[in-house]
Amino acid sequence: xxxxxxxxxxxxxxxxxxxxxxxxxxxxxxxxxxxxxxxxxxxxxxxxxxxxxxxxxxxxxxxxxxxxxxxxxxxxxxxxxxxxxxxxxxxxxxxxxxxxxxxxxxxxxxxxxxxxxxxxxxxxxxxxxxxxxxxxxxxxxxxxxxxxxxxxxxxxxxxxxxxxxxxxxxxxxxxxxxxxxxxxxxxxxxxxxxxxxxxxxxxxxxxxxxxxxxxxxxxxxxxxxxxxxxxxxxxxxxxxxxxxxxxxxxxxxxxxxxxxxxxxxxxxxxxxxxxxxxxxxxxxxxxxxxxxxxxxxxxxxxxxxx
Amino acid sequence: xxxxxxxxxxxxxxxxxxxxxxxxxxxxxxxxxxxxxxxxxxxxxxxxxxxxxxxxxxxxxxxxxxxxxxxxxxxxxxxxxxxxxxxxxxxxxxxxxxxxxxxxxxxxxxxxxxxxxxxxxxxxxxxxxxxxxxxxxxxxxxxxxxxxxxxxxxxxxxxxxxxxxxxxxxxxxxxxxxxxxxxxxxxxxxxxxxxxxxxxxxxxxxxxxxxxxxxxxxxxxxxxxxxxxxxxxxxxxxxxxxxxxxxxxxxxxxxxxxxxxxxxxxxxxxxxxxxxxxxxxxxxxxxxxxxxxxxxxxxxxxxx
Numbered sequence: 001x002x003x004x005x006x007x008x009x010x011x012x013x014x015x016x017x018x019x020x021x022x023x024x025x026x027x028x029x030x031x032x033x034x035x036x037x038x039x040x041x042x043x044x045x046x047x048x049x050x051x052x053x054x055x056x057x058x059x060x061x062x063x064x065x066x067x068x069x070x071x072x073x074x075x076x077x078x079x080x081x082x083x084x085x086x087x088x089x090x091x092x093x094x095x096x097x098x099x100x101x102x103x104x105x106x107x108x109x110x111x112x113x114x115x116x117x118x119x120x121x122x123x124x125x126x127x128x129x130x131x132x133x134x135x136x137x138x139x140x141x142x143x144x145x146x147x148x149x150x151x152x153x154x155x156x157x158x159x160x161x162x163x164x165x166x167x168x169x170x171x172x173x174x175x176x177x178x179x180x181x182x183x184x185x186x187x188x189x190x191x192x193x194x195x196x197x198x199x200x201x202x203x204x205x206x207x208x209x210x211x212x213x214x215x216x217x218x219x220x221x222x223x224x225x226x227x228x229x230x231x232x233x234x235x236x237x238x239x240x241x242x243x244x245x246x247x248x249x250x251x252x253x254x255x256x257x258x259x260x261x262x263x264x265x266x267x268x269x270x271x272x273x274x275x276x277x278x279x280x281x282x283x284x285x286x287x288x289x290x291x292x293x294x295x296x297x298x299x300x301x302x303x304x305x306x
Numbered sequence: 307x308x309x310x311x312x313x314x315x316x317x318x319x320x321x322x323x324x325x326x327x328x329x330x331x332x333x334x335x336x337x338x339x340x341x342x343x344x345x346x347x348x349x350x351x352x353x354x355x356x357x358x359x360x361x362x363x364x365x366x367x368x369x370x371x372x373x374x375x376x377x378x379x380x381x382x383x384x385x386x387x388x389x390x391x392x393x394x395x396x397x398x399x400x401x402x403x404x405x406x407x408x409x410x411x412x413x414x415x416x417x418x419x420x421x422x423x424x425x426x427x428x429x430x431x432x433x434x435x436x437x438x439x440x441x442x443x444x445x446x447x448x449x450x451x452x453x454x455x456x457x458x459x460x461x462x463x464x465x466x467x468x469x470x471x472x473x474x475x476x477x478x479x480x481x482x483x484x485x486x487x488x489x490x491x492x493x494x495x496x497x498x499x500x501x502x503x504x505x506x507x508x509x510x511x512x513x514x515x516x517x518x519x520x521x522x523x524x525x526x527x528x529x530x531x532x533x534x535x536x537x538x539x540x541x542x543x544x545x546x547x548x549x550x551x552x553x554x555x556x557x558x559x560x561x562x563x564x565x566x567x568x569x570x571x572x573x574x575x576x577x578x579x580x581x582x583x584x585x586x587x588x589x590x591x592x593x594x595x596x597x598x599x600x601x602x603x604x605x606x607x608x609x610x
Contacts, residue, residue: 015454023460026467140592142543144550144563145584148570156574245458252551253570263459264551267466275463282456290454 001298008294012287019283020276024066027272028059075277080269086277089262096166097258100250101243104178108185108239113232115186116193120201120228121220131190138187143246147180147253164254177254181246185239192235197228230301237293241286337528340604347600350593357590361409370400372407373558384578392582396572404560405583411561412549412587415476416542422480423541424534427487432526434488435495446492449485457482461544465553472555479544487533494529498522528605535598539591546587562587 057065069076075086119131137146154176155163167173200206201224209219248260255261259278266274341347365372369389375397382394392401434445464478498504498521507517548554549563557564562583569580 012454015451018451019455023463026464139539139595140588142546142587142591144547144566144570145588148566148573148580151570152573152577241456245456248458248462248551249547263462264553267462267553270466275466279456279459279463282459283454286456287454 004298005295008291012291015287016280016284020067020070020280021063023276023279024063027276028062070280075280076273078271078274080266080271080274086274089274090259090277090281093257093259093262096256097244097247097251097260100174100177100181100256100258101240101247103174104181104185105240105243107178108182108189109232111182112186112189113193113229115190117197117220117225119190119194120197123198128194131194134183135187135191138184143180143184143249144253146183147176147250150176150180151253164256166256173254173256177250177256180250180253181243184246185243188235188239189232192231193228196231197224200224200228230297233293233297233300236296237289240289244282244285333528337601337604341600344600344603346596347604350596350600353589354593354597357409357586357593358413361406361413364406365403365410368400368403368406370403372404372560373399375399383576393576393578395568395579396576399558401565401579401582405562405565405586408560408562408565408583409586409590411472411555411559412542412545412563413590415472415479415545415561416538418476419479419483419541419545420534420537422476423484423537424487424530426480427484427533428491428526428530430484431488431491431493432495435492435499438496442492446489449488452482452485455482458544458547461548462551462553465548470554470556472559475545475548475554478548479541482544483537483541487530487537490529490533491526494526495522498525532598532602532605535594535601539594539598542587542590542594 066076073087075090078084078086078089081089115127115131115134119125119128122128151163154161161175162173163176165173206219206224209223214223244259246260247258248264250256251258251260252264259282263275263278265271266278370376376388376390376394376399380394380396382390384391384393389402390400392405394400395404430445430449434442437445461478461482464481465475468474468478504517504521507521512520545554545561546563546566549561550567552564552567554563555561565583566580566587569576569583573580
């Protein structure tokens with residue numbers, strides 16, 4: 001187990017390094033600098049700006065400088081928000097995204113697993129049809145259609161909730177974004193849970209348990225649930241990651257001041273350091289999630305031994 | 307005696323030749339029959355063809371163009387008059403034509419990026435599977451690395467850097483969508499390569515190019531077709547997300563994502579602006595999903 005962990009951790013380092021380097025080179029090779037905007041700046045100001053952001057050094061020095069500060073956890077200064085470092089911007093935005101993404105992930109795990117179990121045990125019941133309907137809708141209606149429809153119904157027609165914005169972690173502003181993400185996650189978790197439990201319930205060891213005369217409750221919770229949950233565990237990493245990336249869409253629908261909004265604004269303003277910093281950060285988080293889920297899987301599944 | 311035998315043989319031959327020809331059913335014909343039995347998939351295919359035809363030919367037949375302003379009809383609700391069936395936007399541009407033109411872009415990005423991603427994925431996966439060993443290991447590690455990348459953010463980064471031309475959007479989406487195909491093709495190639503019939507073909511002296519052409523490519527084709535249909539909705543969705551965020555094709559050109567994004571801004575007063583492109587996009591995604599399912603059921607050899 002320990003050697004496997006070590007090997008997995010060692011594999012992640014070149015991944016993060018490669019992504020950072022490729023993005024860094026892409027940024028600096030493509031024509032058009034961050035100061036080529038509509039507003040022309042004088043040569044002296046330009047020189048000062050370039051000195052401030054180390055753009056006057058040769059590329060390899062800039063790269064080494066960037067990598068060195070990255071190792072110390074410094075993502076550099078923002079090109080657009082002159083007085084802000086990328087770290088400060090991230091520190092303001094990350095809690096918003098984590099709150100929305102994290103709470104929707106927890107809610108949708110509970111909801112998805114419960115709905116999946118009921119749907120699998122009562123096939124062709126109303127709950128089963130509900131699960132199939134949600135998962136069908138989740139695959140055909142993208143979040144940027146469901147989100148505006150939620151706004152239309154709950155804030156414009158019914159006037160129950162604000163249509164967007166953020167007020168220092170006030171719950172009413174969080175309900176719609178969390179509901180949207182939860183809907184999308186439940187559509188996947190519910191379908192996978194239903195499918196895997198149906199398969200497990202048809203397997204031989206469950207037939208044995210039934211033949212022994214065990215009550216249904218014991219069969220489901222003691223014998224069937226644990227192996228049926230394994231596919232859901234594998235889903236966790238992609239779901240956690242998509243909670244971050246789909247934040248790009250949710251946060252622009254509901255105008256939330258999170259990471260997704262930051263990266264879309266950064267892209268629109270051609271704020272290179274900000275976008276690069278966010279890509280590096282999210283890649284790091286992605287790799288970390290994958291690592292954690294792989295390790296959890298190795299711990300949970302008795303068939304896997306390293 | 308000899309003549310008699312010859313005559314008998316000739317008669318037999320004649321008999322055989324006069325028999326009605328028995329058509330062997332190829333696996334592809336089997337698959338087609340199975341696909342045609344799947345009602346949902348056939349209906350989806352018909353709807354998708356209709357949408358495509360409407361997007362390709364509709365704009366030519368309608369009296370408006372996608373960028374012309376009708377000053378008498380600004381922010382018009384859907385009406386049967388003057389062909390403004392889907393209404394007009396706040397610049398007086400006809401939304402029926404814009405939705406169809408947007409569909410052209412969305413479907414074209416979907417088709418081009420899928421074709422490119424399939425070509426790259428198949429070549430990459432087949433090469434890795436054939437070569438095996440260190441090359442295979444290296445190529446698949448690179449695919450793993452691509453998987454670790456948060457694709458939407460990279461797409462945003464690339465579109466920001468390279469620009470928002472049509473072909474650059476296609477390029478960006480292609481680069482981020484070929485990995486699934488390469489993994490699947492590699493796995494399939496590996497398993498085919500170790501099959502007995504390949505060994506038998508080697509043993510009777512069939513040349514490698516012939517083995518590839520006669521045995522490996524046809525066996526890869528099924529899974530490639532299935533994963534192609536799985537790739538299409540994902541690609542269309544990525545393009546729409548980029549457009550929705552304002553990072554896709556630029557005005558006055560449009561796509562379904564752009565129209566939905568614009569529509570959400572005026573949703574309160576003019577909900578039809580968002581309704582029609584959203585409905586068409588969802589319908590397209592639904593149909594491609596069903597066609598994919600139908601093809602998987604039709605082509606999966608395990609099902610026979």
